[in-house]
Amino acid sequence: MEGFQLGYKIFFMFIILVVTLLVAMYATYAERKVAAFMQDRRGPNRAGPFGLLQPLADGIKMFMKEEIIPSSAQKALFILGPSIAMTTALLTGVVIPWGGEFTFGGQTFSLQIADLNIGILFVFAMVSIGVYGIMLGGWASNNKYALLGSIRAASQMISYELAMGMSIIALILATGSLSLKDIVEQQHGWHWNVISQPLGFLIFLICAFAETNRSPFDLPECETELIGGFHTEYSGMKLGFYLFAEYINMFISSAVIATLYFGGYQMPFLHHLPLSPDLLTLLGTLFFFLKIFVLIFFFMWIRWTLPRFRYDQLMKLGWTRLVPLSILNIVLTGGFIYLKDLL
Amino acid sequence: MQFMFYLLALVALLSAAMVVFSRSPISSVIHLVVCFLAIAGHYILLNAQFLAVVQIIVYTGAIMVLFLFVIMLLNLNTTNEPHKSMLTKVSALIAGGLLFLVLLASFRGANDIVAAHPYDAKIGLVKSLGMVLFREYLLPFEISSVLFISAMVGAVLLGKRDTVKKS
Numbered sequence: 001m002e003g004f005q006l007g008y009k010i011f012f013m014f015i016i017l018v019v020t021l022l023v024a025m026y027a028t029y030a031e032r033k034v035a036a037f038m039q040d041r042r043g044p045n046r047a048g049p050f051g052l053l054q055p056l057a058d059g060i061k062m063f064m065k066e067e068i069i070p071s072s073a074q075k076a077l078f079i080l081g082p083s084i085a086m087t088t089a090l091l092t093g094v095v096i097p098w099g100g101e102f103t104f105g106g107q108t109f110s111l112q113i114a115d116l117n118i119g120i121l122f123v124f125a126m127v128s129i130g131v132y133g134i135m136l137g138g139w140a141s142n143n144k145y146a147l148l149g150s151i152r153a154a155s156q157m158i159s160y161e162l163a164m165g166m167s168i169i170a171l172i173l174a175t176g177s178l179s180l181k182d183i184v185e186q187q188h189g190w191h192w193n194v195i196s197q198p199l200g201f202l203i204f205l206i207c208a209f210a211e212t213n214r215s216p217f218d219l220p221e222c223e224t225e226l227i228g229g230f231h232t233e234y235s236g237m238k239l240g241f242y243l244f245a246e247y248i249n250m251f252i253s254s255a256v257i258a259t260l261y262f263g264g265y266q267m268p269f270l271h272h273l274p275l276s277p278d279l280l281t282l283l284g285t286l287f288f289f290l291k292i293f294v295l296i297f298f299f300m301w302i303r304w305t306l307p308r309f310r311y312d313q314l315m316k317l318g319w320t321r322l323v324p325l326s327i328l329n330i331v332l333t334g335g336f337i338y339l340k341d342l343l
Numbered sequence: 344m345q346f347m348f349y350l351l352a353l354v355a356l357l358s359a360a361m362v363v364f365s366r367s368p369i370s371s372v373i374h375l376v377v378c379f380l381a382i383a384g385h386y387i388l389l390n391a392q393f394l395a396v397v398q399i400i401v402y403t404g405a406i407m408v409l410f411l412f413v414i415m416l417l418n419l420n421t422t423n424e425p426h427k428s429m430l431t432k433v434s435a436l437i438a439g440g441l442l443f444l445v446l447l448a449s450f451r452g453a454n455d456i457v458a459a460h461p462y463d464a465k466i467g468l469v470k471s472l473g474m475v476l477f478r479e480y481l482l483p484f485e486i487s488s489v490l491f492i493s494a495m496v497g498a499v500l501l502g503k504r505d506t507v508k509k510s
Contacts, residue, residue: 077369118469121396128404132376135408139369139415147415154412158405178469 004107013113016093024247025055027296031247034300062240070233074140081137082234082241088130089248095119096255097181099265099285102278111265111285112181119180120168123256124161127211130249131157134213134220137242138230149229152311153220156210159318160217164207166326167200170333171260184264188271194261199329201261203322208257210318212249215303219311254295255288262291348388355381368414372407379403391467 029044029051036043044051069078099111116122131154138150174196175183187193194201210217221229228234231242258264265284275283309317358381361374379402386395465471476484 074369077373116392118392118396121393121400125396125399125404128400128408131404131408132411135411135415136373139411151412151415154408158408161404 005109008109009113012109012111013094016098016113017090020090020093020248020251023251023292024244025059027247027251028058028243029055030296031300031303034297035304038301038304059240062237065236067236067238068233070142072142073233074142077136077140078233079238081133081135081140082238082245083133084136085130085133085245086241086248088126088133089245089252092123092126092252093255095122095180096252096259097184097264099288100277100281102281104278111281115179115181118178120172120178120183120260124165124168127157128161133242133245134230137234141230141233143233145226145228146230146232149220149226149232152226153213153230156213156217156219156314156318159315160207160210160322163203163318163322163326164211166323166330167203167207168260170200170326170329171197171204173330173333173337180259180264184259184266187263188266190268192261192263197261197329197333199325199332201257203326203329204260205257206317206322208253209299209302210314212253212299213246214250214299216306216309217314218308219314250296250299251292254292254299257295258288258291264288344388348385351381351384351388354378355385369411372410372414375410376403376407379407386467389467390464393469393472394467 032054033043033051035041044054047053047057069075094113095116097110097112097115101108101110103109134153135150138146138153141147171183171193172178174193175186177183177186183193209215213220219229220226221231226232231239234242265281265288267284267287270280270283270287273280355378358374358378362371362378365371365374379398383395383398383403386392386398463471
């Protein structure tokens with residue numbers, strides 16, 4: 001029985017890997033289509049019907065391109081950079097509860113790979129290691145633009161991790177658990193955390209944009225100032241890994257936001273329907289992915305709407321606005337919980 | 344389990360040795376990061392998940408990134424490493440040897456010590472850790488946070504001094 005469960009976990013891990021890669025692949029296509037829609041263009045429409053084979057064509061192009069490692073670069077670190085970026089981006093999916101449970105042949109199977117009792121901190125640990133991918137890659141390129149880009153990325157990510165962590169502390173105060181599964185289970189019905197923690201959600205959302213290096217915080221790869229930022233010297237599939245890691249990060253952070261603030265796989269009124277538990281689990285997972293896709297669309301919407309921040313504005317927003325606001329949020333949440341216990 | 348322990352111990356010791364022996368500061372930092380990750384793995388083997396993750400977030404994710412940051416900004420390389428005199432090398436050797444002796448002496452008697460509390464597999468989980476920190480050791484915990492705040496204020500003051508003088 002033990003071995004059977006282990007086999008299932010490995011199989012499920014493989015499925016999550018494939019789904020993550022597939023979603024990230026089509027996120028690149030969706031990004032171009034959304035951009036085209038917002039700029040009144042058609043977007044990619046040559047490869048396959050509606051250009052649906054475009055990500056495949058891009059992937060093949062990336063693989064076929066010549067791999068160039070600059071002669072003045074540190075070879076080992078140059079290869080290590082994109083590998084770390086990709087690995088940490090994929091590892092975060094391990095703790096996310098993708099759905100409830102379903103029973104098959106007398107056994108229950110959970111649609112979550114590992115229910116760590118410190119799940120949310122694990123996400124943070126992976127995000128903080130992810131910085132190394134960008135920093136090492138940028139430094140190993142031995143190019144001043146790449147170095148500037150990687151230094152920008154590192155300081156930006158460290159600055160926004162602080163406000164992000166503190167917005168999470170308020171959420172943990174309200175839910176009383178670090179496990180992502182518990183946090184989702186508490187949000188049944190309309191008890192979504194976004195309603196009880198609106199300020200924390202706003203801070204977390206802004207920080208998620210900064211952590212994934214998405215516009216309007218995409219200063220590490222700011223084309224007008226730094227050519228390509230930290231991946232100036234990269235080409236072929238190594239560049240592909242960096243670009244792909246960004247889309248995986250976007251998918252995973254949308255999943256984390258949906259889990260923490262929008263009830264994860266919980267959906268109001270769903271449990272009142274006369275359906276079997278297995279079907280409810282399946283519907284829950286579908287709704288979870290629907291929430292994720294809406295959030296991914298929001299990420300793209302912001303990218304094609306807002307102009308990029310200036311670097312000093314970015315730092316000022318992080319340290320003098322978001323950090324004090326998140327401290328205020330913690331105090332407010334604590335005070336509210338104290339009052340609620342008193343009454 | 345035992346195999347995992349020996350594997351992690353091997354990785355930790357090898358990477359720690361590489362921190363000392365490698366010539367370039369960047370590779371020292373990377374080996375130190377690997378060493379910290381191996382130690383976090385040891386914490387997980389002891390069922391102390393919270394400690395493991397905090398180790399990764401604080402040491403690997405914050406402190407070592409700052410180390411790397413400074414090294415990148417100053418562009419420290421093997422070429423401009425300051426050459427140390429013979430006297431410094433000899434005195435460093437003696438000081439390090441003495442420290443090693445003290446550690447060895449203290450570990451020799453470690454097997455005779457009886458644990459004050461029986462071993463509890465749940466001791467490293469976040470729930471029991473929080474209970475201990477906020478009940479038995481609340482005052483030291485709060486005082487140490489004041490210490491951190493004063494250190495932060497001190498660092499900001501030191502960093503600001505230059506700009507105040509100029510204006």
